[in-house]
Amino acid sequence: MTQLSDAAEPEHLTRTTSWMEQVELHMRAHNSAPLTSRQHERLQIARANGVEPWAAFDQIVGADNVQF
Known part of the structure; x- marks a missing residue:
């Protein structure tokens, strides 16, 4: 039997983030600005x-796509 710690991390901290989700996090x-097609x-x-x-x-979106 596996014991769980009381300090177990929430699911959103332990799940794997997809490649595109990582790019979207960088964008946020x-x-x-939203991506062009x-x-x-x-x-x-x-x-x-x-x-x-x-x-x-950095290469595709970069600083040129930042909204102020």
């Missing part, structure tokens, strides 16, 4: 090529 952190397409290509979410965000 940088107050980015071209940016979304480029992100899908980057994911297929093994680019890390942060690097893909």
